[in-house]
Each structure stands twice: as C-alpha cells, then as structure tokens.
Amino acid sequence: MKFLSDQAVNTTYLEQIQMKYKLSNCKIRWLEFTSGELICQQGNPLEYIYFLVKGKVKIYTTSPEGRQLIVAFNRPLEVFGDVELIQNGHLLNTVEAVTPIVVGRISVIEANRLRATSDLDSTLLDIVSRKFLTKSTTLSFHLLHPTDVRFASYLYSITHDENGNCVQKKIASKDLKEIAGFINTTVRHQNRILHSFQKEGIIERIRGGLLLKSPSQLKDKANDNLYEIQ
Structure with a gap:
C-alpha cells in the first residue's frame, strides 16, 4: 500500500465519487494497492470507508472453522464499509486487490459527519439494498449452478x-x-x-x-x- 498525492490522482475519480456518493467538503486520502494486498480484513474494527475507483477486488468471508467463501468481485465504482457504518459494527468481509487498484478513503468520523449534514445517509441505504440483492444472487449462484x-x-x-x-x-x-x-x-x-x-x-x-x-x-x-x- 502507498499513499498518492492529490496531484497524482486523476481528477475524474474525485468527480465520480462526489457525484455518486454525494460527498462534499471532505478530505479524501488516495491509496494504491498491489495485487494480493488486503484493503479490509474481516473482524477488524471499521476505521475507514473506501471508494474503489480503479482496478478489481475480491470480497470473501471466513467461517469460524476457517473456511473461506467468495462473496463477489467488484469493479469501480464501489464502496466498502457502508454496511458496517450503518450497523456500527466490525468488518463483515475481507477485501483483497485482484489487480492493482486505487481507492479513496474517508474516516468513520468524517463519514458520520457527512451522514448528518448531507444526503450520504440515503445514498448509503440505496447501496446497502443493492448489496443485499447482490448477495442473494451470489448465494443462488452457488446453489443453482x-x-x-x-x-x-x-x-x-x-x-x-x-x-x-x-x-x-x-x-x-x-x-x-x-x-x-x-x-x-x-x-x-x-x-x-x-x-x-x-x-x-x-x-x-x-x-x-x-x-x-x-x-x-x-x-x-x-x-x-x-x-x-x-
């Protein structure tokens, strides 16, 4: 993982996530991960919300017995940590870079501030609803194919x-x-x-x-x- 300067990041990335996730007046830190690096790890406290703007990630869950099961592969634009933010809980899944990726991140404190002062809350609820639909489809994929x-x-x-x-x-x-x-x-x-x-x-x-x-x-x-x- 390495931090990127604002000058090194495509301005389109910022415009895309500001428009889709209704972010404004907040400091976004940009990071680059290489293939195989973990962005989030299941069970850890939620510290940041991540916005995928480049590359592909693998999301999987691990059972108490140590068995791993794929949840999905995600491409831009996607957000990680939204469900946990709403539930005020620990990370539900592990997110791993499949290809080199670029993400923007904001702290949980900043995200909660935005939830109270902008349309971020309703946007997150829309995203969470879509993710539950995706998870249901993935489960069907495992069972039916x-x-x-x-x-x-x-x-x-x-x-x-x-x-x-x-x-x-x-x-x-x-x-x-x-x-x-x-x-x-x-x-x-x-x-x-x-x-x-x-x-x-x-x-x-x-x-x-x-x-x-x-x-x-x-x-x-x-x-x-x-x-x-x-």
Whole structure:
C-alpha cells in the first residue's frame, strides 16, 4: 500500500465519487494497492470507508472453522464499509486487490459527519439494498449452478481486469486449493473439471500451474454468470 498525492490522482475519480456518493467538503486520502494486498480484513474494527475507483477486488468471508467463501468481485465504482457504518459494527468481509487498484478513503468520523449534514445517509441505504440483492444472487449462484460454471466464473474473474481485458494467463498450482475452497468444492472434483477444460482447449497444464489458452471459451463456459454482479 502507498499513499498518492492529490496531484497524482486523476481528477475524474474525485468527480465520480462526489457525484455518486454525494460527498462534499471532505478530505479524501488516495491509496494504491498491489495485487494480493488486503484493503479490509474481516473482524477488524471499521476505521475507514473506501471508494474503489480503479482496478478489481475480491470480497470473501471466513467461517469460524476457517473456511473461506467468495462473496463477489467488484469493479469501480464501489464502496466498502457502508454496511458496517450503518450497523456500527466490525468488518463483515475481507477485501483483497485482484489487480492493482486505487481507492479513496474517508474516516468513520468524517463519514458520520457527512451522514448528518448531507444526503450520504440515503445514498448509503440505496447501496446497502443493492448489496443485499447482490448477495442473494451470489448465494443462488452457488446453489443453482454446477461446479464447472462456478470454477470458470472464478477463473475468469481473477484473470481479467475491470474492463474485461485478460491480464493474467498463468495460475499457480498453489492457488488451486484456495480456489476450490472459495467455490465450495473439493480439489479432487476441481481436478476433474481441469481435465475437461484441458481437453476442450480452454487451459493447458504447465510446470507450476495452469495456462489460460482461450479466454473467450472460458467466458462462454462461465455462461456470463460471473461473480461480478454489481
């Protein structure tokens, strides 16, 4: 993570979040995260509200037994910490950068001040309502779609940026066990899917992992039911 100066940040970012989230007269700090860095971690106290303006993030939850389950992948514009702000609670999910990202953040104190003096409160309620709808859709996705569709959707999400461009064609072997956990399947069943995808020419097994050979076939396999509903 590193802080960015106001001069280093695209002015369009500020205009976008001021318009969408009705922010005014508040100091926004800008930060840049690299792929794999955590922006928020489940269970921690809420200190900041984050506004995603560039890149893609992965949101997941961890059970008391240590099992992780994907909630969604988010692209700009998106906000994190809004549900917890309204509920005055700790962070519900972990947010991790999939690609390099840029976020703006304001403190909880500042956010509560804005809730009392602007239209931010009603805007947050609209956002929270949409997120609950998204979570319901994601749950249905897990329950109603076969594992190969879930796997293809997850693989597509981690290999493509927020604009749908393929930016990562190699997937390390060490990540496959984690993927199986996120989509709620076994490594053994996932290996059967990988074998099928290889026969279809979607992926190729290489030393140390996988190589994505056909992003377009992968998207078709995902049936456009991606984890990126916003």
